[in-house]
Amino acid sequence: MPKLGDLLFKDTVGLTPGAKRRYWSETLAAYLYLLPAILIIVTFHFFPIFYAFFISLNKWSILQERFVGLQNYARLLWDPDLWNSLLVTIWYALGTVPFALAISLFIAILLFQNIQGRGIFRTVYFLPNITSVVAAAVVWGWVFNAQYGVINYFLELIGFQPLQWILEPTGVFKMFLENLGLNVPEWAGGPSLALVAVMIMTIWSAIGFNMIIYLAGLGNISKELYEAARIDGATEWQVFRKITFPLLSPTTFFLLVVSVIRSFRAFDGIYAMTTRNGPAGGPLNTTRTVTVYIYNTAFGAGNPKMGYAAAAAFILMAVVLILTIVQFRYVGEKVHYE
Amino acid sequence: MTSQSYRLLAPRKRARKRQGTWQLRLARWAGLALIYALLTLGALTMVFPFYWMVSTAFKSIQEALIFPPTLVPTEWLWSNFREAWEAAPFPRYFANTTFMASASTLGTLITTVLAAYAFARMRFFGKNVLFILFMATMMMPFEVILIPNFLIIKTLKWYNTFLALIVPWTASVFGIFLLRQFYLSLPKDLFDAAVIDGCSHFRFLWNVAVPLSVPALITVGIFSFLGSWNSLLWPLIVTSNPEMRPIQVGLTAFQSEAGSYYNRMMAAATLAVLPIVAMFLVAQKQFVEGIARTGLKG
Numbered sequence: 265m266p267k268l269g270d271l272l273f274k275d276t277v278g279l280t281p282g283a284k285r286r287y288w289s290e291t292l293a294a295y296l297y298l299l300p301a302i303l304i305i306v307t308f309h310f311f312p313i314f315y316a317f318f319i320s321l322n323k324w325s326i327l328q329e330r331f332v333g334l335q336n337y338a339r340l341l342w343d344p345d346l347w348n349s350l351l352v353t354i355w356y357a358l359g360t361v362p363f364a365l366a367i368s369l370f371i372a373i374l375l376f377q378n379i380q381g382r383g384i385f386r387t388v389y390f391l392p393n394i395t396s397v398v399a400a401a402v403v404w405g406w407v408f409n410a411q412y413g414v415i416n417y418f419l420e421l422i423g424f425q426p427l428q429w430i431l432e433p434t435g436v437f438k439m440f441l442e443n444l445g446l447n448v449p450e451w452a453g454g455p456s457l458a459l460v461a462v463m464i465m466t467i468w469s470a471i472g473f474n475m476i477i478y479l480a481g482l483g484n485i486s487k488e489l490y491e492a493a494r495i496d497g498a499t500e501w502q503v504f505r506k507i508t509f510p511l512l513s514p515t516t517f518f519l520l521v522v523s524v525i526r527s528f529r530a531f532d533g534i535y536a537m538t539t540r541n542g543p544a545g546g547p548l549n550t551t552r553t554v555t556v557y558i559y560n561t562a563f564g565a566g567n568p569k570m571g572y573a574a575a576a577a578f579i580l581m582a583v584v585l586i587l588t589i590v591q592f593r594y595v596g597e598k599v600h601y602e
Numbered sequence: 603m604t605s606q607s608y609r610l611l612a613p614r615k616r617a618r619k620r621q622g623t624w625q626l627r628l629a630r631w632a633g634l635a636l637i638y639a640l641l642t643l644g645a646l647t648m649v650f651p652f653y654w655m656v657s658t659a660f661k662s663i664q665e666a667l668i669f670p671p672t673l674v675p676t677e678w679l680w681s682n683f684r685e686a687w688e689a690a691p692f693p694r695y696f697a698n699t700t701f702m703a704s705a706s707t708l709g710t711l712i713t714t715v716l717a718a719y720a721f722a723r724m725r726f727f728g729k730n731v732l733f734i735l736f737m738a739t740m741m742m743p744f745e746v747i748l749i750p751n752f753l754i755i756k757t758l759k760w761y762n763t764f765l766a767l768i769v770p771w772t773a774s775v776f777g778i779f780l781l782r783q784f785y786l787s788l789p790k791d792l793f794d795a796a797v798i799d800g801c802s803h804f805r806f807l808w809n810v811a812v813p814l815s816v817p818a819l820i821t822v823g824i825f826s827f828l829g830s831w832n833s834l835l836w837p838l839i840v841t842s843n844p845e846m847r848p849i850q851v852g853l854t855a856f857q858s859e860a861g862s863y864y865n866r867m868m869a870a871a872t873l874a875v876l877p878i879v880a881m882f883l884v885a886q887k888q889f890v891e892g893i894a895r896t897g898l899k900g
Contacts, residue, residue: 293803298732304773305773310739394878412671558748
């Protein structure tokens with residue numbers, strides 16, 4: 265661990281007085297160049313970290329009321345709303361990340377073959393990703409509309425009952441198993457159908473980004489390996505299992521880490537899709553992720569609880585940090601680097 | 603992409619041609635047909651929500667609210683767009699968003715170029731410490747600094763002003779990092795030659811470094827503009843006045859205001875999506891290369 269002093273002064277060690285003067289005048293110039301960035305980053309990105317922690321130690325509505333120490337954190341640990349929203353977030357991550365990764369890998373491999381019209385396909389698959397999540401949520405909300413939605417129309421065409429989609433708080437496992445005549449307790453109900461609708465939209469919008477990264481990863485795999493495999497008579501599946509997938513594992517790992525972080529922080533789509541009747545996160549809070557919970561607590565209807573929400577944000581940060589470390593520890597070591 | 607892509611099927615194709623049996627040729631065609639079928643099916647799924655948005659936007663309200671729905675509007679009504687445009691202050695929303703996104707992009711480019719250059723090409727006191735400090739802010743999730751930033755905006759009396767929408771987004775640590783890497787990769791001789799010719803830092807930056815880094819600047823600019831145009835959470839928090847709403851907040855609000863006028867809602871969504879889609883189709887290469895190069899968006 266280098267000492268702070270060494271880090272700061274190592275440039276000036278052993279300089280002649282003239283060189284030292286030039287060094288300090290260059291320092292002055294450099295800080296003029298850096299001034300705008302420093303002002304913004306310190307005011308709105310660096311200082312707020314400490315301010316947030318201070319707020320979280322207070323009972324704080326719109327204004328600071330009184331210092332309460334770690335009381336907000338202690339109360340949050342026993343707050344069923346927080347745990348409930350964490351569970352929703354975990355379902356959301358489990359229901360989006362693996363599917364989005366698998367589908368985009370599949371599409372990327374298909375697009376990587378020797379085919380015509382690759383550019384058009386790539387554009388089409390990528391388009392949802394640049395579309396604002398809000399507009400996408402408005403459109404998907406209409407597609408999933410319980411009364412007039414086109415998805416229900418398709419369901420009817422293939423002989424299913426129409427569903428309530430974003431209005432349906434019942435867990436999908438429960439719905440499915442009860443159709444088979446099984447009785448399912450509430451806790452085993454799984455994510456609500458409303459959350460599944462949000463997940464479908466999320467997967468739709470995430471595919472393009474993952475696909476582009478996968479295509480870049482595929483471009484980096486050495487062609488000789490494939491040729492050698494062909495000569496040895498490997499099947500397509502063997503090539504995928506033994507060459508493509510292992511050599512893409514750094515890309516997959518990168519996408520996994522980024523996607524998990526994103527899904528734990530997702531807000532826009534869920535807010536825009538579920539905020540129509542009552543606060544965001546409905547029906548019955550079954551789509552209320554931690555981020556939405558933080559927003560509702562600090563800025564939603566009713567008395568703002570900023571101190572409490574700030575503490576919840578730190579808890580979310582800790583969860584994401586732990587998850588990222590776990591991924592590096594247990595998934596990262598399986599990654600194959602060339 | 604095309605030039606470096608490898609034809610997975612090629613060697614086997616050649617082998618098959620040598621053998622030339624019609625069974626193998628059939629298998630090859632079937633494989634290709636399957637790939638095209640899967641890709642087309644996937645593409646249709648991806649496009650369908652866009653199609654459904656646009657087609658609903660053209661329907662009359664009676665036609666929008668029938669079940670089973672019509673897959674193609676029986677009558678194409680342009681009037682929905684005008685009605686949506688007039689039902690809420692959309693012109694204002696668009697003007698707000700355009701100004702907000704352009705200003706924060708311009709600001710980001712300026713602060714990024716200056717800071718990245720200083721980090722890459724200048725020697726100064728506290729460089730490493732400052733750089734580590736900058737990078738550390740990248741690790742912080744936005745939710746954590748949301749509440750303090752809201753209070754800072756209130757303290758500065760910037761609530762419901764453009765300053766609140768723009769100023770916090772006029773610097774990007776990620777952009778600084780990206781551009782610094784680029785400036786570091788410029789040959790040192792280029793810089794030394796300029797210094798010998800008596801070229802100042804600022805002239806070198808403006809006449810040599812900036813023109814050379816245009817592709818990287820476009821990447822930073824695109825992500826900054828896109829992030830600003832598509833942002834919801836921050837504008838939602840620092841504006842309450844409808845006059846100050848950017849388009850995403852306006853669209854969310856319109857969703858509740860429009861009630862069951864789904865045709866107008868889809869018309870509004872179409873209008874909100876259109877500028878970015880147009881920008882994407884024009885600058886597609888830069889978008890895709892930017893993402894492939896940096897692995898980040900927004």
